[in-house]
Amino acid sequence: MRPLAPQDLDAVAAIDAELGGRARRAYFERRLCSAQRAPEQHLQLAADRDGALAGYMLGRALEGEFGRSEPALRLEAFGVKREAQGRGLGAALSREFESAARRAGASEIRTTAVWREHALLRFLDHAGYRLADSHLLDCALAGSNLTTADDDPEIFVLEGHDVEGVARVDRRLTGRDRRGYLCRTIREALADSAVRMSLAARVDGGVAGYLMARLDYGDFGRVEPAAVIDTVGVDPLRARQGIGRALLSQLFVNLRGLGVERVETVVAPDALDLMAFFVRAGFRPSERLSFLKRLA
Numbered sequence: 516m517r518p519l520a521p522q523d524l525d526a527v528a529a530i531d532a533e534l535g536g537r538a539r540r541a542y543f544e545r546r547l548c549s550a551q552r553a554p555e556q557h558l559q560l561a562a563d564r565d566g567a568l569a570g571y572m573l574g575r576a577l578e579g580e581f582g583r584s585e586p587a588l589r590l591e592a593f594g595v596k597r598e599a600q601g602r603g604l605g606a607a608l609s610r611e612f613e614s615a616a617r618r619a620g621a622s623e624i625r626t627t628a629v630w631r632e633h634a635l636l637r638f639l640d641h642a643g644y645r646l647a648d649s650h651l652l653d654c655a656l657a658g659s660n661l662t663t664a665d666d667d668p669e670i671f672v673l674e675g676h677d678v679e680g681v682a683r684v685d686r687r688l689t690g691r692d693r694r695g696y697l698c699r700t701i702r703e704a705l706a707d708s709a710v711r712m713s714l715a716a717r718v719d720g721g722v723a724g725y726l727m728a729r730l731d732y733g734d735f736g737r738v739e740p741a742a743v744i745d746t747v748g749v750d751p752l753r754a755r756q757g758i759g760r761a762l763l764s765q766l767f768v769n770l771r772g773l774g775v776e777r778v779e780t781v782v783a784p785d786a787l788d789l790m791a792f793f794v795r796a797g798f799r800p801s802e803r804l805s806f807l808k809r810l811a
Contacts (some may be wrong), residue, residue: 653779682721
């Protein structure tokens, strides 16, 4: 076991293509480059056998996404060369991944899988994962029920100077100071707009709401690009003024322009108002299931 390195790209892409039947080299190149830029946000492991890479496991830190307050790790992708399967290599990768996650301070690992992926579901079961209590929703942009209104607030791309306004709204919603997470997310959006999309609604010159999403080009075995909304908030003092709808509507316009056809999000089981908001916009339960493993 060792850290995944840039020179492993070809071998990782070859294993993924062998297992999935399609080439996703660009996705893995993007993940490796992202880990080079921000190594503290990533956990990427390689397993060698007979002097050659035989398996890999990629994860990324979760900080404040989906309203989280505890540090966690998101298992994004893994694979074991077909000829090396059945020898405990996947289990060994999983154990090392969990140990490294603990050392990094993560309290849990989260991942998702389509309910038809029976081999993957068996692996997660054997590795000790269980169904998470959060709800995974998605929406085909063509089926969205969103409408716009003439009095909708102006929507802008989030900029660095918006951090204070976003943090203020976020504190009112969560009761916590998540400035560090918000700053990192906005910086990521400014540095790589091809992966991150962050929007703000301004009313009377101040931030009244925000939405942060990322483009997912291959996590969890996806082939077609999708978008994931991981942070959204509206100032409680501006509730029921169409701000959330306007933010979501602008996001959908931007995504259509990029050729993205589907967007998803995760909602906590007790966030009934947020659930109702997404359902009204056309979101429905996803075919993906959300899984969780708590780390002792």
